[in-house]
Amino acid sequence: MDLHLNAAKPSAEERAAIDAALEKREAPGHHAPSHVERAPAASSNGLPLRSKRHLLLPVLHAIEQRMGWISPGALNYASLKLGVPPAEAHGVASFYEMFSLTPRPPVVAHVCDDIACMTRGAGALCAELERKLGPAGKPCVGGKAIWQRSSCLGLCERAPGALITAAGETPRERVIAPAKAEGISSTLTEAASGKLLEQIDSIDAKVSVPQAGQPQLRLLRGVGQVDPASLDDYRRLGGYEALRRALQWGPERVIREVMDSKLLGRGGAAFPAGKKWEAVHLQRNSNRPHYVICNADESEPGTFKDRILMEGHPFAVLEGMTIAAFAAGANKGYIYIRGEYPLATERLGHAIRTARAQNLLGESILGSGFSLDVEIRRGAGAYICGEETALFNSIEGYRGEPRNKPPFPTQSGLFHQPTVVNNVETLVNVPEVILSGGAAYARVGTANSSGYRLFCVSGHVVCPGVYEVSLGPTIRNVIEMAGGVGGTGRLQAVLLGGAAGSFVSPKELDTALTFEGTRAIGATLGSGVVMLFDDSVDLKQILLRIAAFFRSETCGQCVPCRVGTIRQEELLERLVQRKPLGSNEQETALLKEMAQAMRDASICGLGQTASGAILSAMDRWSLFS
Amino acid sequence: MSEQAQAPSPLTPIPPAPAPEIPPGVARRQFEIIIDGNRVAVAEGATILEAAKKLRIETPTLCFLETLTPVNVCRVCVVELEGSRALVPACSRKVEAGMVIHTDSERVRLSRRVVLEFLASSVEVRTAPQLQEYMKRYAARREKFGPRAATVAQPEKIDNELYVRDYSKCILCYKCVEACGVDAQNTFAISVAGRGFHAHIATEFEIPLTDSACVYCGNCIGVCPTGALMGKTEYDMRKAGTWDESRQTHTETICPYCGVGCELTVDAQAGQIVKVSSPLDHSVTQGNLCIKGRFGWQFTQPKT
Amino acid sequence: MILLWGSNARETHPIFFHHVLKGIRNGGKLFVIDPRRTSSAQWADTWLGPDVGGDISLANAMAREIIHSGLANEKFIQHATSGFDAYRAGVEKYTLERAERETGVPAEVIRQTAHAYARAERAQICWTLGITEHHNAVDNVLALINLGLLTGHVGRYGSGLNPLRGQNNVQGGGDMGAIPDRLPGFQHVENAELRAKFERAYGARLDPKRGWHLSAMFEAMKRGELTALYVLGENPIDSEADRHRAVKLMSGLEFLVVQDLFYTKTAELAHVILPGSAGWCETEGTVTSSERRVQRVRAAVPLPEGARDDMEIIYELARRFGRDWGKPDAETIWNELRSLSPMHAGMSYKRLEELGGIQWPCYDESHPGEMYLHSRLWREPLVGPRAPFSVVEFEPPVDELSDEYPIRLTTGRHLDSYNTGEQSRRFPSPLRREATLDLSPEDGKRYHVSEGEPVRVSSRRGSVLAPVRFDPGLRPGLAFLCVHFHEQVSTNDLTIDAVDPKSGTSEFKATAIRIEKCAEH
Incomplete structure (x- = not known):
């Protein structure tokens, strides 16, 4: 051109x-x-x-x-x-939060002030940083560094979290969690003086996976027990047995087993994985090439399970993905990982290189004739890119704006070709399905929520972390697994499913955490977030932060979401400041009307769910009447 | 060899032959769907909007234009499709056999009204007659979000002699980006930049058009539904209070600047050309022109 | 597939190029043949940059390659053409290697282009002045026609040979008989029967012999045979090649009438100036586009004071010559034309308006017009005469490169400007930039000149001063000047009046120049 x-x-x-x-x-x-x-x-x-x-x-x-x-x-x-x-x-x-189009100091601290971190002192942390370093967004440390507030960084089990990035000839990234003002400030000073940051921190399994080492674990087996960089360790756990078996079975049998397993997507939409694979597989002669994508753009506030899997079990992600690609007939895969996950990126990169060297990726994997290469694509700070069609645009080099569906990704996905998109946790379940067989896997859990799944427990809880469950536990069970309510010990509310999910009250703790159980009370499992708030929390502030989250993360493409999210935040601010237009009831009615238009007329899930959690809280606690 | 075998002589006219055929398009399946209780059959690949049009159901649209790829972002065309959780955009949703659609249900009316209210509360709509008409139709009230509702108000951008960009009036319908891009001009001088409420149309780093890739075809002006993009002549006349559409004549003629045969619509007021555009349905231009066609008419004006 | 040959349509026919771009997006291939890597060429799958004037060598080599690879459409050749054997023999010496030597385009690229063209399901060749502003313009065009006949890419939907016209009524002018040997509707003036038809209708005797084309007129002025000239809407002083010669000859005319919108350089020499009208917005009538589409133009604004409708001027003149034609309006005149030109017969004003224009031929009022020509060549049996191949030979440009004049200068348009600039300079285009001598950056180095520096540009006929601009789309040894700003840089002081004997077009596209650093700078 x-x-x-x-x-x-x-x-x-x-x-x-x-x-x-x-x-x-x-x-x-x-x-x-x-x-x-x-x-x-x-x-x-x-x-x-x-x-x-x-x-x-x-x-x-x-x-x-x-x-x-x-x-x-x-x-x-x-x-x-x-x-x-x-x-x-x-x-x-200009679409991505992590890129600056104006001169910016090379060292940046992204300090999370999102809802999980709010329960763990993010407010005080930011206040102290302001005293120590000056206001957010202004250069500090002699103009060589800057700190800024950030949406959820996925470090909720060690809240409050911060991510430090240092640009330069040898760029470095480092996560600090839990973060203290002193630690952030000294790291900034260190990085600003040109010292290389210790590249990235390493996962402390005992903190992030309190169940670590327990024998019944499947998805989390080995996390914290073995070296995530070692393919031999992974093999000792039975790794790559599933791939071997799948290659013997052939794609049709693999798809049948996954269908039989009733494995549902773990990213939030709960779509049957086998159906996606089959839809792509069926186009094997008519519409090539096919793609498989691992959606690792985990950005739902309160969600960090995929990070733990990628950091602790990277080969399992790859193995699941390779099986998916084999079934769907894809020879090219992408792992789209959120930009705020440096360690996970590093571990997956290493796993890919190792697998390639061992012929577990690349040409004719294990002599099967099936070839696959996998490439990592880092996101750059955009929640919306976790939406699968926005993710396609992002990989293709366009703005991460969702596409209208239909056509669905299995027909027209990445580069407008048939594409399977699976979430990290879904893919880690795949080897389990293959090894136990679809029917046996389906018997784990409840009839409509089969298999193993992870919950991200955070907020006011004694032992925050990722928990693996196989039967349909109640909310109460999960809280108990995590050592009970933390903070004041008096539970005020639980947020299920993240910012796009809904609040439930202590009266609803006996709800089963299954697709059907949550649906019955008008809530959702979403990405497995279980976030607790004790009675010291001002829920109105939490709602305001959720509204701010959607306002800042909407891509801006469609009118209901672009304008609706800012009008929603304005409205909540008026209510919080007790300056309603007319009465509180009129404001609530207006919010409901806006919410309906956003739910009905937005292009994608972001706008459609942007009012869900807020309305669920207002309904349950009459916050503003 | 027969007579016909001889080379033609310029002196002898070539005899007429039957008119050449144009190959027929691929035959499309017909689908029957139900809109507002009425059955209508449309060809596979048609949109709900086209089907509704067949039934003379008028669907409001802002970001849609026949000549551009639907981006379905304004959402003012949404309709209720039975079996679908959310409403669907009529402008881009293709019909499928057996669809049952409602274009004027409570849900549809509410979404359309709120979308219009969202737009009108954040954007200056003074020069957007279509949007104003829709607002009347759906009884949309822009004031309901209070006096402090955020807007996109900003100063006009006047960096050249041919046209003015006033993004206070921009509803982000993407039409200008499409016309500048793959749907017509393929110059790509502008794009949507930023995100969320601050998403906006921009050159790279907001540089003036005169430093950008812009070739001043003005095809962006041709598709702008709100007057955010406007020829400088119209802008100046509006400012001076002399722009008067009731006194304007519209004449179809052909551009003089090359042999392509672009049809022009010449708007004149008081014997002077004030604006040149091209009809969307003209097979040659599809509404598009180049800098000479759209702006090169000043040589006909008496010197002032 | 589209083969754009000697055309920068992206800038000279922007809306046509929109359609090309749509084709590209739909999977079509674009090949551009142009000495300059223009903005059009930058969209091409393949760009071929031959030396100026190498077109016949290139076309003949493509033909030879097509024949040798068995890709010629033998069935079509057999059915509808004549002269193939001579043509085949004629192109035999144009090997790919020879064409590479003569044009600079790698043999392999020529081969690929030939194969792509021959194998394409549908292919058209579109050209502009890069083909026709040469001393052998007609041969150039014939070379392209040969390719169309050889492959059968004529007379079929989506295929064909398309000259892109530079003004809104170049085609219409020809259609209406503004060609030395034709009456309206391309009816030959030397065909007595046809001529008689016109004589009956006009009530006047017509000269039975063909007239002069523009270049021949200048020759006739030189010989003293042409002493009076009536110029309508043309500015030859600025637009003719070898300006010095044009000024000299036109200044020597006994009587010069100029009818124009502007007080042009030509008007300055006139004995009588008739202020005319802007046809497209001040008068009623029709024009004919590149695709033979007759379209209505209409008056949108009144004539400026003192100016008159061009038609009115003509019949006022007739009245002064003693013939009262009355004051027929545009439609009446058009209907007379329809009665005389069979290919326009079906085009009533009513139909033109209803259909938004009609493509000729349109023989009667039920005829839809023809979207493409020459479909007769595919009829069984063939309708009308066979289409002839023509043997044409490569001839380099007349103005030879030498040690003294080592750079090849070619000329053309800018996107926002038009011909001699009389119309286009009157609007404030932000794109407007003055005339520059565009050089390759390599030549800039070689001649030690920098961007913006004024240099003296000299040809065998004259010299001008022009600032330098570097254009990476130019190959070393090639320079470019636009034709729009004669006040600033009189490009035609340099160009050669070497004329194609058949069409009368001058070789604007190939001048030998040298550049010198400016002492006075």
Whole structure:
């Protein structure tokens, strides 16, 4: 195409960072999909330049990590190298929270002030940081660092959490959780003085997985017990037996077993995994290539189970994904992982390299003739990219805006090809299904909620962490597993399913945590969040934070969600400040009307659920009457 | 060899032959669906909007245009589809056999009204007649969110002599981006940037159009439904209070600047051209023009 | 597949190019042949950048390759063409290697292009002045027609040969008989029967011999045979190649009438100036587009004071010459034309308005017009005469490169400007940039000139000053000047009046120049 660049020029560092990122991505195993929008190629003497738009996000990451921000010159150079118009590249870069388009100090502390962290002192932490370092969003530590508030970082079991990123020649990222002002401040000072941060912290299984070591665990087996970087350790636990068996069975049998297992997606939508695989598999002769995607963009406030799995059990994620790809006939897979998960990214990267070296990925896996390569794509701070169609756009190098469905991903997904998208936890269940057989797996749990599942217990609870259950426990059971109510010890409310879920009251604790049990009380299991609030918590502030979360995370594409989320936040603010328009009842009626329009008319789940938790709380506790 | 075998002589006219055929399109299956209790048959691939149109049901649309790929973002066209949890956008949802649709149910009316209220409470709608008409139809009240409701108010952008961008009036319908992009011009000077309520139309780093890839075809103006994008002549006349559509004539003619045959609609007021556009349904232009066609008419004006 | 040959349609026919882009998005292939890697070429699957004037060598080599690879459409050739054997023999010497030597385009790319064109289900060749502004313009066009006949890419839906016209009524002018040997509807003036039809209708005797085309007129001025000239809406002083010669010859005319909207350079020489009208917005009538579509133009605004409708000027002149034609309106005149030109017969104003234009031929009022021409060639049995192949040979441009004039200059348009700029300079285009001598960055280095620096550009005929601009789309040895800003840079001081004897077009596209750093700078 006739690309028109503005006059800004890249610096030598920016140029080198972009070139290096592209070189890495153009290595074997990273071939551009040949059918990518046949973007009219800039051509020179008959040699067309393939569209490289799908490399935009990795290139933007490379610039941000090298420079700490994305300058006009760097963006121009990236546009030129990828054949993407600069206005569109800017539209993409400005979509993500982790990218800065104005000069920013190289060291950034992202401090979570979301609801789980609120119960564990995030407010006080931020206040102290303000005293120590100055206001959020303003340069500190001699202008070399900055701290800013962040939505949920998925560190809820060790709340409050913080993520430090340091750009430079050797970019580093480090998680601090639980975080104290002193620790954040000294880390910033250290990083700002040019010292390399200890690359990333490591998982303390005893904290994050209180059940660690218990024999009945399936999904969490080995977490904290074995070296997550060791393929041998994983094999000792029976790892890759399932893949071997699946390759022998063939795709049809694998799909049948997964159908029989009644395995439902663990990302929140609870769609039968086998159905997705079958739908893609059936197009094996008509519509190729196929893709498989592991959705690891876990961003629902209060959710951290996928991170624990990826950090503690990375080969299991890969094995499940390989089986899914085999069943669906996909030869290319992507793991789309949220940008705030440096350790999980590192562990998965290592697992991929190891698996490739052992022929568990790559050409003709284990001599079966089936080939698969898997590539990691890091998100960059956008909750919406966990929505599967937004995720496709993000990988393809477009803004992470959801697409209208239908067509569904199994028909037209990544690069508009048939695509299976499964959540991390779903994929980790897959080897279990294969090893025990579909029918046996279906007998675990309840009739409509089969198998093993994880709950993310956080907030005012004695032992926050990820818990694996196999029968349909009640909310009370899960709280008991986690040592009971923490804080004041007097439970006020439980949030199920995260910000997109709903609140339940202490009277409802005997509800079974199954799809059918929660549905009966108008709640949802969602991504397995069980967040407790004691009676010291001002629920109105929690609701305001949830409203702020949706306002800041809406992609802005469709009107009901773009405007509805800000009007909802404004309305709650008026109620909290006791300055309603008319009466509180009128405000509540207005909120319900807005909520209905958002639920009915929004493109995707974000807008459709943005009022759910808020209304559930207002209904249960008459907060504003 | 027969006579016909000889090479043609320029002196002899070539005899007429039967008119050439245009290959027929692929035959499409017909689907029957029910809209508001009425049966209607439409071809596979048609949208609910097209089906409704066949029944003379008028569906409001803002981000939809026949010549652009539906983005279905304004959501003012939503209808109730039996069996679907949420409402569905009529502009892009393809019909399937047996669909039962309601276009004027309570739910539909509520969503349409609230969407219009959301827009009108955040955007200046003075020069958006269509939107104002819909607001009347659905009894939408922009004031209901109070005087402090956030808006997208901002200063106008005037960085060239041909057109003005006033994003206080922008409802983010994506039409300009589509017209600048793959649906017509393929120049990609603008994109949606930012996120959420602050998502907006922008050049890279908000640079002035004059530094951007813009080629001033004005096809963005041609599709803007709210007057956020406006020719400088119209903008200046509105500002001076001399813009008067009731005194304007609209004449269809052909652009003089090349041999493609673009049809122009020339709007004139008091004997002077004030605006040039092209009809959407013209097979050559589909509403699009280039800089010369849309703006190159000033040579005909008496010098002032 | 679209083969865009010698055209920068992205900038010169932007709305046509929208349709090309749609085709590309739908999976079509675009090949662009142009010495410059233009903005159009940047959209191409393949760009071929031959040296200026290498078109026939390229086309003939493609033909040879197609024939040798067994890709010629023999059935079509047999059925509907003549002269194939001579053509085959004629192109035999144009090997890929020879074409590479003569054009600079790698043999392999020529081969691929030939195969893509021949194998395409549907393919069209579109061209503009890059083909026709040469001393052998007609041969260039014939070379392209040969390719169409060879592959059967003519007379079928989606295929064909399309010259893209530069003004809204170039086609219409020809249709109406503004060609030296034709009467309206392409009826030959030397066909006595046809001529008689017109003479009966006009009530006047018509000259039975063909007239002069523009270049021949200049030749005739030189010989002293043409002494009076009536110029309507043309600015030859600025638009003719070799401006010095044009000024000299036109200044020597005994009588020059100029009818125009503007006081042009040509008008400055006129003995009488007739202020005319802007046809597209001040008068009623029709124009004909590149795709033969007759479309209505209408008056949107009144004529400026003192100006008159061009038709009115003409019949006022007739009245002064002693013939009263009355004051027929545009539709009446059109209907007379319809009665004389069979291919326009079915195009009533009513139908033109209802259908938004009709593509000729349209023989009667039930005829839909024809979306594409020459479908007769596919009829069984063939309707009308066979389509002839023509043997054409490569000839380099007349203005030869030499040590003294080592750079090839070519000319063309900018997106926001038009011809001599009389119309387009009057609106405030943000894209407007002055005329520059565009050079490859390599040549900039070679001649030690920097961007923005004014240089002296000289040809064998004249010299101008122009600032330098670097264009990476130009290959070393190639320079470009636009034709719009004669006040600033008089491009036609440089160009050569080498004329194609058949069409009368000058070789604007190929001038030999040298550049020198400016002492005065």
